[in-house]
Amino acid sequence: MLRTNLTHILSEQEHAKLLQENENVMVCCGRMGPMCIPVYEVMEELENEYPHVKFADMEFDIPDARVIRDLPECRNFAGLPFVVYYKNGKVVKATSSIQSREQITSILDQYFGQEVKEAASK
Amino acid sequence: MNHYDAIIVGAGAAGLTAGIYLSRAKVKTLILNEGAVGGQMVLTHEIANYPGIESISGYELARNMKLQAQKFGAVIKSNIKITSFDLYSNPKRFIVNGKEEYTSDVVIITTGGRSRTLGVPGENEFKGKGISYCATCDGDFFQDKEIIVVGGGNSALEEASSLTKYASKVTIVHQFDHFQAFEHYVNEAKANPKIDFIMESKIIEFIGGEKLEKVKIQNQKTSEIFEKDIDGVFIFIGYVPNTEMFEGIIELNQYKEIVVDKNMATNIPGVYAAGDSIAKRYRQVTTAVGEGTVAALSAAEYLNKFEKAELAAEEVTS
Numbered sequence: 001m002l003r004t005n006l007t008h009i010l011s012e013q014e015h016a017k018l019l020q021e022n023e024n025v026m027v028c029c030g031r032m033g034p035m036c037i038p039v040y041e042v043m044e045e046l047e048n049e050y051p052h053v054k055f056a057d058m059e060f061d062i063p064d065a066r067v068i069r070d071l072p073e074c075r076n077f078a079g080l081p082f083v084v085y086y087k088n089g090k091v092v093k094a095t096s097s098i099q100s101r102e103q104i105t106s107i108l109d110q111y112f113g114q115e116v117k118e119a120a121s122k
Numbered sequence: 123m124n125h126y127d128a129i130i131v132g133a134g135a136a137g138l139t140a141g142i143y144l145s146r147a148k149v150k151t152l153i154l155n156e157g158a159v160g161g162q163m164v165l166t167h168e169i170a171n172y173p174g175i176e177s178i179s180g181y182e183l184a185r186n187m188k189l190q191a192q193k194f195g196a197v198i199k200s201n202i203k204i205t206s207f208d209l210y211s212n213p214k215r216f217i218v219n220g221k222e223e224y225t226s227d228v229v230i231i232t233t234g235g236r237s238r239t240l241g242v243p244g245e246n247e248f249k250g251k252g253i254s255y256c257a258t259c260d261g262d263f264f265q266d267k268e269i270i271v272v273g274g275g276n277s278a279l280e281e282a283s284s285l286t287k288y289a290s291k292v293t294i295v296h297q298f299d300h301f302q303a304f305e306h307y308v309n310e311a312k313a314n315p316k317i318d319f320i321m322e323s324k325i326i327e328f329i330g331g332e333k334l335e336k337v338k339i340q341n342q343k344t345s346e347i348f349e350k351d352i353d354g355v356f357i358f359i360g361y362v363p364n365t366e367m368f369e370g371i372i373e374l375n376q377y378k379e380i381v382v383d384k385n386m387a388t389n390i391p392g393v394y395a396a397g398d399s400i401a402k403r404y405r406q407v408t409t410a411v412g413e414g415t416v417a418a419l420s421a422a423e424y425l426n427k428f429e430k431a432e433l434a435a436e437e438v439t440s
């Protein structure tokens with residue numbers, strides 16, 4: 001299990017359940033390595049700021065992580081971590097290798113942000 | 123009000139050490155950090171030369187230092203951006219993320235360094251899709267593939283040899299006709315049948331579609347340019363100090379490193395610096411920790427004098 005304070009996805013079933021129960025999901029699939037740790041740290045910090053997004057991690061080397069590794073969106077990835085953003089169970093964006101807080105929040109705002117503001121103003 | 127006695131800029135080994143010393147001495151301390159807490163320590167899989175600890179992952183050591191600083195009361199704000207600052211004002215002030223203001227009587231700069239990038243077309247586009255800066259992280263994506271390692275220092279030569287565990291062939295591309303690495307790393311690479319060399323040459327462009335497919339290489343002597351098909355490129359071309367924001371404000375040397383005296387004081391009163399961002403020869407966790415200690419103790423002494431001077435000024439005016 002990854003040593004983070006995020007929700008850990010330990011199996012294909014848990015992954016499916018998480019997508020079913022949450023509209024906006026960000027999953028970071030990696031190891032406890034230098035390119036992955038900064039991404040987990042940003043996600044931990046964003047949990048409070050983006051309550052409408054479910055943040056989770058998954059260990060890259062467990063067999064069930066094929067749900068991420070084998071995604072067509074990750075076909076050309078060759079750098080950890082693989083980060084996948086889901087809306088209503090569908091992949092809307094995937095990134096490879098380390099990402100800064102700014103890069104992550106701009107993706108969250110683009111794909112998950114507007115909706116909440118619109119919903120809140122209704 | 124967001125006023126602290128001390129603001130430390132950077133939460134690597136130097137900044138966290140300064141944070142531990144200051145907050146333990148009951149100095150109200152804020153650490154502002156742009157990236158992940160731990161800095162370059164987090165990039166290190168194993169640290170085996172930190173006295174008293176036989177072997178520890180960089181992540182664990184950084185985490186321990188962070189918890190220790192927080193336990194003594196230091197406030198750490200990570201993944202922030204300092205959008206403007208004034209080191210000459212009294213108090214010194216920082217604007218974070220364009221909106222939050224923090225002030226302090228003393229500042230310690232510990233912004234460290236980062237990997238140098240090539241800065242050529244395609245480098246950003248293919249990061250994670252063929253271009254990597256971490257052999258231990260991404261080496262296994264290149265099983266039986268052909269890769270290039272860029273650089274001629276210890277990291278480049280050492281990692282080139284270790285990447286032959288995965289890659290079918292490793293070509294080292296280096297801009298000079300000789301290596302700067304220790305002789306044993308060079309000899310090890312030269313003796314490895316999987317390693318080839320392209321000397322006096324630079325990659326000038328990365329080319330591909332959805333992933334990296336080839337690179338353009340230019341010979342530095344003849345200016346001749348050729349293309350090479352490649353699956354991956356690992357870049358190890360040294361480090362640059364994170365001091366851009368201080369250019370024209372604090373005295374830097376020709377390498378853009380912060381100039382300090384033996385007390386880690388910069389040319390600005392009440393501003394100290396420590397760690398990899400200062401002008402020095404050896405960049406290690408132990409040296410960063412040592413300088414962080416000196417900077418913290420000097421800063422505490424400055425605060426003492428500063429408070430006495432403020433009190434004296436108050437007495438004169440009252």
Ligand SMILES: Cc1cc2nc3c(=O)[nH]c(=O)nc-3n(C[C@H](O)[C@H](O)[C@H](O)COP(=O)(O)OP(=O)(O)OC[C@H]3O[C@@H](n4cnc5c(N)ncnc54)[C@H](O)[C@@H]3O)c2cc1C
Pocket residue numbers: 131132133134135136137154155156157158159160161162163165166168169170171204232233234235236364367396397398399405406407408410
């Ligand atoms: C791959 C690798 C392996 C290494 N192995 C070892 C080893 O085995 N043993 C050893 O002793 N040393 C090792 N080192 C060297 C060691 O890690 C460094 O010398 C040391 O960590 C430097 O600490 P620092 O605090 O000065 O800087 P850094 O660790 O660079 O920390 C600086 C911090 O400041 C932050 N920062 C930068 N700019 C700003 C800004 N504008 N505003 C706010 N914050 C900012 C950064 O995000 C970072 O968190 C290694 C280095 C690398 C890269």
